[in-house]
Amino acid sequence: MDHPISTAVTGDSRPVILIVDDTPDNISLLSGLLKEQYKVRIATSGVKALQIASQEPHPDLILLDVMMPEMDGYETCRRLKSDLMTADIPVIFLTARSQVKDEELGLRLGAVDYIGKPISPAIVQARVATQLNLIRARQLLRNQNVYLERLVEERTEELGRLQDAIIMAMALLGEARDNETANHIRRTQAYVALLARQLSQHPRFCHELSEANITLLYKSAPLHDIGKIGIPDSVLLKEGKLTPEEFDLMKQHTWHGRETILSVEKYLGGSNEFLRFAREITYSHQEKWDGTGYPEGLRGEQIPVSARIMAVADAYDALISERDYDGTYTHAEAIVQIHKARGLHFDPDVVDAFLVVADDFAEIAKTHRDSQPD
Template identity: 45%
Template sequence: MLISQELRRPTILVADDSPQNIELLSRVLGQEYRIKVATSGEKALKIAYSDEPPDLILLDIMMPDLSGLQVCQRIKSNPDRRRIPIIFVTAMTTVEDESLGLAMGAVDYISKPISPPLVQARVRTHLALYDQSRELERMVAQRTAELVATRQQIIRRLGRAAEFKDNETGNHVVRMSHIARLVAQQAGLGPEAVQLVFQTAAMHDLGKIGVPDRILLKPGPLTEDEWVIMRQHAQIGADIIGRHENELLATARAIALTHHEKWDGTGYPQGLKGEQIPMNGRIVAIADVFDALMTRRPYKPPLPAAESLAIMAEQKGKHFDPMLLECFFQQQFEILKVMELYSDDRGAMMDQ
């Protein structure tokens, strides 16, 4: 019980080169708080950067090696430690000294010789404010995570809404999202960029909502007039998503609009060529076509893996970005695992 109570007590770092000052502050605060001490600036930084940083620092300005101002500056420049409240406790008491200390990021300034009740009150106040700040950050982080998760679910389900029209289970959006993720990883995109394409790939065919069922579900080849209508789904999807500054929605729109563009410029709706096509659109084009080859559609039976891969290879530099297609083939075994894991035969899968 005593150990548990000790661990719950806030930790105060007292950094001062005077043993008498350390002893005095430890005696004033030791009944309520755990006390750590440092007699130099280097030692103070070592404690502040440790795995168990203090909850508040009482810092003298005039110390050997590093001054208190230098210690404060270094702590405030460290993103992992800059929120720790620092109170200067010093004999430097001019207005200029106080202004400089506060400008460096200190939350308060106590003059020596200290008043024990004043020190106790200031420490208690700033610890309470720090606790409130940490709790607010925790709540904001939790709420942000919830909003991101909700937004991802909405995107995934909007993608499914379109796929349910011509794909009984809607697993297409799950498979091709994972394929796009694997290609993006192999292409060297960073973790955030990979996650972005994974999250937004599901929206690629949202515009199918606007295509009549007589065309979308037609079991045979489409007429030229029907193709004109079918090709509109890329622009319809982009229009449904709309223009946004939000990166997630902006990426989803770009994918919906460009995933039928082709590397050689013969795609639609804009006839973009090569790197005019956004990277994410080029990645999703590969994932979308391969899944379409491998799975049953109203107009075709599924093709074997070997035949599907051969067709993909034939489109290098034509339909597909040659570099990204090479990334696709480097990940082909993992991609085939995705096809099996999320097969339509397994029924509808939510996958996150």
Template identity: 50%
Template sequence: MNGQHKAVVLIGDGAAESLIRTGSALQDHHDIRLAADGAAVLRLARQLPRPDLLVLDASLPGVFDLCRELKGDPDTARIGVLLTYSPDTAGPGFEADAFAAGVADVLPRPFAVETLLARAARELRLREAQALLRHQSHLVEHLVAERTRELTRMTDAVIWALATLAERRDSETPGHLHRMQHYVAALARRLQQHPRFAHELPDEHIALLFQAAPLHDIGKAAIPDAILQKPGKLTAEEFDVVKLHTVYGREAIDGVCAALGGDSTFLRFAREITYSHQERYDGSGYPEGLLGEAIPVSARLLAVADVYDALISRRVYKPAFTHETAVELIRQGSGEQFDPDVVDAMLAIEEEFQAIAQRFGDAPVPLQA
């Protein structure tokens, strides 16, 4: 997990042959513990150092009760659970019951070793991101109470470290996170007195949106490198995997809220922008297909800022568009991809957007010929 020590993976399976096979598949990459029944799983899960991941087979008697017991224990609640199962023996609603019991992912047998390794790696990355975010959130709460300039700088540094955990694995340009902060704040200030937005955009909320904006893509930490960094066009199946970054981002934030025993405005904004920034105003976005006002204000602001920055930035699959072209494409998306009032705000301050792009740019924004 940290680059020096292998992650601890506890495998629980009542079939000895299957238990050994799964252990063999993971042993080159992880520190493996084996358990042949539920009692052994509970005992080993509570031993220090605790496992980073549980790989349980659905054939274990009372496996859902076992998962609920693990999730109900503060000492083991944060351990991710990957559940393997045989489709031939799984009844209707099996996956829904598994997720309700606290399982993070399910994997049907038989599976390729590479698939198991990829699923395990994804869960471990997600847990690492959650741990980093919990640490960051504890610092944020302390900083708000103390209200000191030095601690505020420390908070921003931790948020930045967490956000770049995902960005460095993607094709985003280095200045992207800075630009996102300033675009979102500029839009919020423009809309601060608008009757549809005023309730959500007092000065203190704009400051928190500025702080939370870099976290919008933290869920990408759980997307496999082979998909995230693919230079060519993604297949439909690969794009479905990429879409899950919104879900993984929300889960990371939810994990922090659960650990803290409550929410905060900062964490609410972080949850909204990680989960809903890919929604479209006409309801055709993801992950939920939210329509219009159902999309949080923070996510509607973020969506315009994110698309503008993607358009003016060079990618492995496209050149950078001019500012004028980016603005026109966003204008054309008004009422479909974007909230019309947010687009109008962006058009009203487009020179400020261009100034932000140039100030925090990795290269000059191309000019219209």
């Protein structure tokens, strides 16, 4: 499980950042950049880094150079991730290696980010803050069930608001690194609930889509892209078409999202319906009815109902918003595009339900439209 944000024995409540680099100039630059906000520790080798990371208080984040003698950063990361005491400490690689394959290797080893050298101080500070905020958000989400068990009878309404705020905070952490908006989250959340209610009378879906489950779908829908927090900015924010290698990295956002939810389930010692829906949506909303989607290439009924609903909701919002498309589709054009994908990208019955409530989708989009620049 993730370590809580560390508090040093001296009472210093600042997060602990471990800098691992064998070059004094790099250490001096990073330490000077971070020491005002964080408690900084230094290791000049991979072996020393492993020693420091295993001691209390554990670092909250490790900035790890790749090219070091004896034990390079990749091997250091492997050993950190194989030790239960240090496996969950986020690692950000710092390196002059700029090839996509190098980034892919680092992420495969368990790193959360990859920053190229020479470093930009603003980028380093932003990436460090993002990862520490994500740790805090995970801790808050894991604590919510404790609150619910202890206070449910006397503070149900208050705890419900807290739960929604935590979920939205986590979702916004993911969206903050992308070109999305808080209104995108609210729109897709409302689309999912509307579509689920329409489908709840259908014999194929009525068992799964009880009113209680529709509420849980509504609550979990904002987390569908939380995994984007694990995608490098060079890929996530790239303008224009991604290379095949970059697209493979982008696909990993589904895996990062699922792993975040699985870590919560592991901490709780089990799952519940809310976490099940969140896990299904984050991992499978990019699957396609004909089996050409990712990450598993699931086909037809193999795709969870929750993910099939989210796929239509997310696609509609993408079509009417300035996201991944050349320009913006009108509502009528978006309907045509989704209908064309019936039985290919989308479950035919989900598309049919969408067509029934399409005008309501337009009203939701209007109510929660993105503000336009002056």
